[in-house]
Amino acid sequence: MGYGIYLETWGDYALFARAEMKVERVSYDVITPSAARGIIDAIYWKPAIVWRIDKIHVCNPIEFTNVRRNEVSSKISARSVDSVMNGATKPLYINTNEDRQQRASMILKNVHYIIKAHFELTDKAGETDTIEKHYNIALRRMRKGQCYHQPCFGCREFPANFRLLEGDVPESGLTGEKDLGYMLYDMDFTDPENIQPVFFRAVMHNGIIDLSAREVVR
Amino acid sequence: MSEAIKNRYEFVILFEVENGNPNGDPDAGNMPRIDAETGYGIVTDVCLKRKIRNYVETVKGDSKGYKIYIKDGVPLNTSDKSAYEYLGIKEEEAQKSKGEKDNQIRDFMCENFFDIRTFGAVMTTFVKAKLNCGQVRGPVQIGFARSIDPIVQQEVTITRVAITTEEDFKKKETEMGRKYIVPYALYRAEGYISANLAKNVTGFSEDDLQLLWEALINMFEHDHSAARGKMNVRELIVFKHDSEFGNTQAYKLFDIITVERKDKTRPARVYADYDVRVDVEKVPAEVQCLRMI
Numbered sequence: 001m002g003y004g005i006y007l008e009t010w011g012d013y014a015l016f017a018r019a020e021m022k023v024e025r026v027s028y029d030v031i032t033p034s035a036a037r038g039i040i041d042a043i044y045w046k047p048a049i050v051w052r053i054d055k056i057h058v059c060n061p062i063e064f065t066n067v068r069r070n071e072v073s074s075k076i077s078a079r080s081v082d083s084v085m086n087g088a089t090k091p092l093y094i095n096t097n098e099d100r101q102q103r104a105s106m107i108l109k110n111v112h113y114i115i116k117a118h119f120e121l122t123d124k125a126g127e128t129d130t131i132e133k134h135y136n137i138a139l140r141r142m143r144k145g146q147c148y149h150q151p152c153f154g155c156r157e158f159p160a161n162f163r164l165l166e167g168d169v170p171e172s173g174l175t176g177e178k179d180l181g182y183m184l185y186d187m188d189f190t191d192p193e194n195i196q197p198v199f200f201r202a203v204m205h206n207g208i209i210d211l212s213a214r215e216v217v218r
Numbered sequence: 219m220s221e222a223i224k225n226r227y228e229f230v231i232l233f234e235v236e237n238g239n240p241n242g243d244p245d246a247g248n249m250p251r252i253d254a255e256t257g258y259g260i261v262t263d264v265c266l267k268r269k270i271r272n273y274v275e276t277v278k279g280d281s282k283g284y285k286i287y288i289k290d291g292v293p294l295n296t297s298d299k300s301a302y303e304y305l306g307i308k309e310e311e312a313q314k315s316k317g318e319k320d321n322q323i324r325d326f327m328c329e330n331f332f333d334i335r336t337f338g339a340v341m342t343t344f345v346k347a348k349l350n351c352g353q354v355r356g357p358v359q360i361g362f363a364r365s366i367d368p369i370v371q372q373e374v375t376i377t378r379v380a381i382t383t384e385e386d387f388k389k390k391e392t393e394m395g396r397k398y399i400v401p402y403a404l405y406r407a408e409g410y411i412s413a414n415l416a417k418n419v420t421g422f423s424e425d426d427l428q429l430l431w432e433a434l435i436n437m438f439e440h441d442h443s444a445a446r447g448k449m450n451v452r453e454l455i456v457f458k459h460d461s462e463f464g465n466t467q468a469y470k471l472f473d474i475i476t477v478e479r480k481d482k483t484r485p486a487r488v489y490a491d492y493d494v495r496v497d498v499e500k501v502p503a504e505v506q507c508l509r510m511i
Contacts, residue, residue: 012361012362012364013362065253065254065255066245067251067260067262068243068244068245069244069262069264070244070264071264072288075340075341075342075352076287076327076339076340076341076342076352077341077342078320078323078341078342078343078344078352079342081323081326081327081341082319082323085322085323085326092285092287093285093286093287093288093289094287094288094289095289096268096288096289096290097290102244104245141463144463144464144465144466144467145464145465145466145467145468145470146461146463146464146465147412147463147464148412148414148415148463149355149357149359149410149412149414149415150359150410150412150468152359156355156359157262157263157264157359157360157361157362158361158362159359159361159408159410159468161467161468161469162467163467
């Protein structure tokens with residue numbers, strides 16, 4: 001665990017949709033470990049490594065706001081694209097006036113987290129993949145503000161600012177113990193044909209959610 | 219088509235609204251969107267993306283490679299009969315597995331549709347999880363736009379003499395309606411462009427980038443309506459990084475641009491009431507700062 005990092009990340013809005021409320025989306029109270037991993041993956045990731053989230057520090061009070069937007073209700077159909085590719089002449093588009101639904105989102109406001117994470121090598125790691133190498137690349141990217149793509153808080157319209165935290169971790173303004181109930185831990189991708197969600201019981205103690213001793217349930 | 223972009227970009231847009239409603243809130247009877255606690259006005263990311271799509275559709279028509287997938291209202295080209303050309307598909311078809319076909323479909327859509335190349339899209343797939351839930355991420359990412367100062371929502375009651383139903387016509391001479399306007403507000407939106415997603419996923423090119431800048435500058439020029447009032451893009455400031463991964467933190471670049479009201483005792487009513495400062499000295503040497511307007 002000598003190769004852990006602290007990443008500070010903050011933004012105006014965030015939406016970590018609860019698995020059970022996806023139509024009218026409602027965010028979890030705090031960032032999920034899977035979203036935190038997504039933020040770090042956006043900065044640096046290779047198939048040779050896998051990021052593990054150890055702790056999440058919640059710095060700001062938990063505040064919600066509501067946004068309702070017009071959204072389209074269908075996806076692009078692979079079958080109709082395929083037929084057009086093969087010379088069919090049917091129109092290929094989604095008409096937003098006919099194919100529309102209004103969906104509300106309960107989103108978080110003014111979020112600020114400190115994520116403690118480390119990575120492990122996977123079985124895809126080759127001979128040249130040393131821990132030091134990946135650790136140094138990750139550090140360099142975080143220090144310089146470089147990223148593969150801009151990380152976000154749950155949805156791409158809520159961009160996440162980030163910087164490497166070196167030195168002391170500031171104390172959270174939140175105190176006491178709060179049980180946040182069952183939260184999504186991550187998706188289990190071991191079988192790509194059948195991706196399964198994994199949950200854990202989130203307890204926040206003085207603003208810190210410790211994931212190192214978490215017990216996951218399916 | 220030119221090559222995929224090789225630099226990371228960030229951009230800031232400042233746009234104004236005068237006596238109009240930039241983005242109605244369906245939850246609040248179409249009043250302008252507002253952050254209820256602070257009073258700042260909001261324009262959603264999808265609202266701005268709609269304008270960009272509409273602009274590209276207006277100027278590019280139906281030309282090859284610039285089709286728009288997510289259309290607004292009745293499409294202009296219902297009589298479209300042109301078959302799409304996609305190289306090599308026929309002869310390879312037979313031995314393609316369905317997984318490869320998913321990638322072909324993705325490439326085909328990216329090549330033909332500007333909005334998919336730019337913003338990404340969600341598609342159904344033949345093979346489950348092949349395209350990561352069918353998701354294609356585009357390089358361009360836009361956040362919510364927020365007004366510089368708290369906005370005032372003004373309700374304007376209007377009357378009309380044309381009565382809808384005959385029954386009503388016997389009872390009254392006019393009907394009342396209402397619209398909501400913001401007398402004046404300046405909004406700021408921030409965006410990001412990832413060279414990696416352009417290069418590895420959608421092929422968003424230098425030509426596309428020029429078209430995007432043009433669309434951002436002119437996005438309200440073809441969007442006039444009774445509800446919008448007068449809307450204009452006043453600034454498009456672009457930060458061009460030297461490399462794909464970028465050279466500095468995005469938030470540091472955004473902090474370089476400050477917008478302030480000159481006279482705090484008086485409400486703003488024109489763009490000249492604001493002071494826009496770009497601290498060029500704070501821009502790192504590896505980043506180019508371009509004012510596009």
